[in-house]
Amino acid sequence: MAKVPQSVQYLKDVLDVADIDRVWEYLGEKFGFNIIAWKEEFNTERRRLPRNTSDEEAFLIFGKQRIEPLLNKILMRRRYPTWIGLLTFVLKDKIDKRKKRDEYYKDRYK
Secondary structure (H helix, E strand, O other): OOOHHHHHHHHHHHHOHHHHHHHHHHHHHHOOOOOOHHHHHHHHHOOOOOOOHHHHHHHHHHHHHOOOHHHHOOOOOOOHHHHHHHHHHHHHHHHHHHHHHHHHOOOOOO
């Protein structure tokens, strides 16, 4: 199994359903996304995934496949992890809190 980058692991650890709405709101404010239409499209894609896929995981996948290419086109980027960067920016408060906790417990039980 491939190693997951630390930044992605932190996103997976902290992302919850309420954060999905924070990201939608940011996309609407910053890029003018039609949030109602995008949510409908996400829900359609969500139903195609296996039952055991969480909403958070489905959102990560959807954003990587459907939103990131559009953002990269808008921002004139090629093969850049814009989706992960956007999520990291929106969830910075939660990620920083988790990093601080991890740093506190680091090397504690060696």
